[in-house]
Amino acid sequence: MGFYSNDAQGSTHISINKWIHAAFVYNAASLEQTVYLNGIIDGTHKPASALAASLANLTIGTNQVISSPVNFFQGYIDQLTISTRVKSSCEILDEATLVAHFTFDSPSPLIDSGPNSISATASNYTIISSGKINQAISFDGSSQSYFQASSFILLGVTNYSFSISLWVSPYNLTGTLVFITVNLTQTTFCYPLLGFTSNGPLVAQIYIGSSSISVASGPILSVSPSWTLIVQTWSTTNGLRLYVNNVLVSSVPTATTYVASGSASNYLLLGNCGNNCGCLNGAVSAPGPFSGAIDDWRIYSRELAAADVCSLYTMA
Template sequence: MNNYNATPTNNIMSFTTSGYVNQALICNASSNPALTTSYIPLQSSSFTIDTWLYITTLTSSVTYYPIFGICPQFVAYQCLMCIIHQSNSAFYLYLGFYGNDCTGTTPLTVNTWIHAAFVFDLTALTQKGYMDQMTVSNRAKSSCEILEIATLVAYFTFDNGLFLNDSGPNSLQATTNSTSFTASGRFFQAISFTGSNSSYFQMSDFTALGISNKPFSISFWIRPVSLQGIIVLISSTPTGIGYCVPHFGFSVNGTVIAQIYNGTGFVTVSDPTHSVATSVWSHLVQTWSSTNGIRLYINNVLVASNLISAGSYLGNGSPHYITLANGLSAASPCFGNQVTAMPFQGDIDDFRVYSRELSTNDVCTLYSN
């Protein structure tokens, strides 16, 4: 439902550039800001309302924090309300219709991005900070859809020559240079890299990757021309200078390696089977969580893992950049003496980033498509 433009009820509206995706609305209770739209008809229908929230304050003296409301007219007790509600000294998401209410079961915390979804299924009859990416859908979404919206950070298919289109829920920005597309992708088209110093694809605004010890997963298909170079670089700047970690690359002997930075150094796992070959499509997945550490899957097989050294993950606290096939201006110490510090030549397809650890079943689904 994209045909509703919001307008401020007063002139005291401000935004932050530290949104989950690009900018976000600042909700300052002292100035009582609000955005309004024309009436959205949701009566007698299923619907889903979801948004990203970064809560900065939850005060014990406040019982309700409003997020979203729909009223057919300005009359008490006739509004749909999506709010944060205090109960027994904790705060929960709350969906209310006046007498037909539903309270969440997960206590909310401050100073971290959370995804909030309010779902009403007509058939089953179930139901201070920043705000980003609010959407209203005229149907009830399944729990699987909500999980995908909340944790699929980016998804680039590279189809139809539209390299820069993010098919995920966040519409992240991307740039590319000295690349082309091939019609013989793993799924339809794919992006091709020349292996030159100027050939790369870069995405921005990966907020979750900048948060230390937050689980993540990276999945993609690769068809290399040669088994060398940087495949995936994560950095704090678009030039690769500063915080930089090559999460995927080839070692000097042509082995695929995956790595993270744990605060003291790089933790690396490698493929002992040398299962990635030139001119052949291979599926690569890296996952990380504090529970299982770093894991490397190749073609639906867990080929390497490390929990002892990789029990922690350090981001630098800012939204990160992801660059494919190039280290840009990153200094050689960034590569931890494991990844060959040179561009990658070959094709990449179906690139995905998640803000959760994919399970073995998830990896199998992506591999089998």
């Protein structure tokens, strides 16, 4: 990527039929070009001269310099943005891997403030002022009390890394915190990712196939008004991990297989399991509604490292 024959080239061969995030940064002050792939630096170059910019049309999907037919792009493009400043590596990593971020702050508490504008709805909830970071969403523990977001495509891809982060302030230690399903009315593929066992401890779960759930068992959380940071991560390298208040409390390194739905239609429910409480529930023995408050819910398409968890914990 760059300025005709004065370009920066990445080092990774791109796979077809798979979504990737690509970014290019040009720093006019330092004359540096940087190529990012999925939020990670993949190539750098220092051009011989500065960009000689002029007013011209922006063309997407074809290169008028290269001869036909290889000058046309074949594939999908989404979320194209152009910024008139140099973005940091941290910003680009977030844009590439922060799938959704719900702050639950007024005046638009159900709006995704992440880069993808994920659609969401909620029922029988209250926005309270005493959140961990500004305001928070509170669930009353009834069967119709929930928050629901859709279009989590990468959660439907087998063995694709992910992380879930949220602050919780439970009124009691029962029910479902985060629930995944491909159908809101049928129990075709659904289970609790985060929830509580019958005697109160927190658990994080993934589906590993053959009707089996892998479980990372956590501690008994403090109830309201205390707030607790929960982070669930999964990758083929480290398996299933559960962090509580910046501490790795449970790890299942053998859980290196995450079997997904294979569907692009994946819903996440917060604070309930909706009409699908009869699914494969693992260690969440009573996967009903959750009674308590939740704040700063984030979903990532990568495994958060311990340093990332520390940043989430200290920023609140």
